[in-house]
Amino acid sequence: MFKIINKQILTKNIKRLDIVAPRIAEKVLPGQFVNIRPGATDETIPLTVIDTDQAKGTITVIVREVGSTSRVLASKGINDKVASILGPLGMPAQIKKKGVVVCIATGIGSAQILPMCRALRSVGNKVVGIIGAKTKRAVLMEAQMRLACNKLLIATEDGTYERRGMATDILSDLMERDTIHQVNAIGSADMMSSVCKITKRKRIKTFVQLNPVMIDCLGMCGSCRVVVSGKTVLACKDGPEFDGHRVDFENYKIRLKAFEEQKWDSPRAQSSHGKNESKTLTKLFSGILKS
Numbered sequence: 001m002f003k004i005i006n007k008q009i010l011t012k013n014i015k016r017l018d019i020v021a022p023r024i025a026e027k028v029l030p031g032q033f034v035n036i037r038p039g040a041t042d043e044t045i046p047l048t049v050i051d052t053d054q055a056k057g058t059i060t061v062i063v064r065e066v067g068s069t070s071r072v073l074a075s076k077g078i079n080d081k082v083a084s085i086l087g088p089l090g091m092p093a094q095i096k097k098k099g100v101v102v103c104i105a106t107g108i109g110s111a112q113i114l115p116m117c118r119a120l121r122s123v124g125n126k127v128v129g130i131i132g133a134k135t136k137r138a139v140l141m142e143a144q145m146r147l148a149c150n151k152l153l154i155a156t157e158d159g160t161y162e163r164r165g166m167a168t169d170i171l172s173d174l175m176e177r178d179t180i181h182q183v184n185a186i187g188s189a190d191m192m193s194s195v196c197k198i199t200k201r202k203r204i205k206t207f208v209q210l211n212p213v214m215i216d217c218l219g220m221c222g223s224c225r226v227v228v229s230g231k232t233v234l235a236c237k238d239g240p241e242f243d244g245h246r247v248d249f250e251n252y253k254i255r256l257k258a259f260e261e262q263k264w265d266s267p268r269a270q271s272s273h274g275k276n277e278s279k280t281l282t283k284l285f286s287g288i289l290k291s
């Protein structure tokens, strides 16, 4: 069992949890994730590790409540325990000195990109962060991103904070004015595919983080298949970071939609262990059939 020693409510449905997991804290690298089972009878969910504290032996995850399992985890409090944590999982992000690196993120991506910003800066890059959100209240991790980046720019769709518009508008403007050597993007499939379209024109190396639905996170179930450079690869083992110009985003969007259509978080799917197991199986077979 893994104890939660700190909890912060970031927005109504987004919570930060610091969980004691010393062996994972020791090993985890930027871009890697863990697979968490909140209670013994719950499903597991993959979450990016956004920070560690070696002295306390903790890992920090940010969880957005979207369905039954993320809600159970987010409802846990300080001193509660998490049944299991598997990790670190996935390939670490590529952290090299390139020059000027833009880290652009929307939604929960603003939390997921944080360890990359820190690592990219620590090896000597000038890191420009861009956060996009619908409103001022939806801007996540602003203080942490300001510390992690050399410069942070924010766009809100309704204009309630900093620049009105989309995060990609800021990126397009920056590309006109400055030389950019690399872009890292984490957000929705639409956002990451727009970023790649923009950067491809100027041949700027662009990394994206793909978060398809994952079940075992060990490369055995095949639920996280994505197409990169025309080949089917597994996001849990070969990713989650990929060269964005080689990703087949249309295929990625279809696979994400295939799971959405099943309405996983219906009350019937939440009520018992047996039903959680059948929910997992339905997800798995749906992923296989709709690929």
Ligand SMILES: Cc1cc2nc3c(=O)[nH]c(=O)nc-3n(C[C@H](O)[C@H](O)[C@H](O)COP(=O)(O)OP(=O)(O)OC[C@H]3O[C@@H](n4cnc5c(N)ncnc54)[C@H](O)[C@@H]3O)c2cc1C
Residues within 6 Å of the ligand: 033, 043, 044, 045, 046, 047, 048, 049, 061, 062, 063, 064, 065, 066, 067, 068, 069, 070, 071, 108, 111, 112, 210, 211, 212, 213, 214, 240, 256, 259, 260, 261, 264, 265
């Ligand atoms: C490598 C990786 C890292 C992730 N890191 C984070 C993180 O740091 N913080 C965080 O809040 N979430 C993260 N996610 C997404 C998180 O794992 C899902 O939100 C969670 O599994 C949903 O489970 P659930 O049982 O609560 O919802 P479900 O009942 O399974 O699904 C509810 C709704 O959410 C959608 N959904 C489920 N899984 C995903 C997914 N992977 N991507 C997009 N939509 C999904 C479903 O289509 C459905 O509409 C990550 C996913 C991956 C693959």
Ligand code: FES
Residues within 6 Å of the ligand: 213, 214, 215, 216, 217, 218, 219, 220, 221, 222, 223, 224, 225, 234, 235, 236, 237
């Ligand atoms: S989640 Fe990647 S193969 Fe199962």
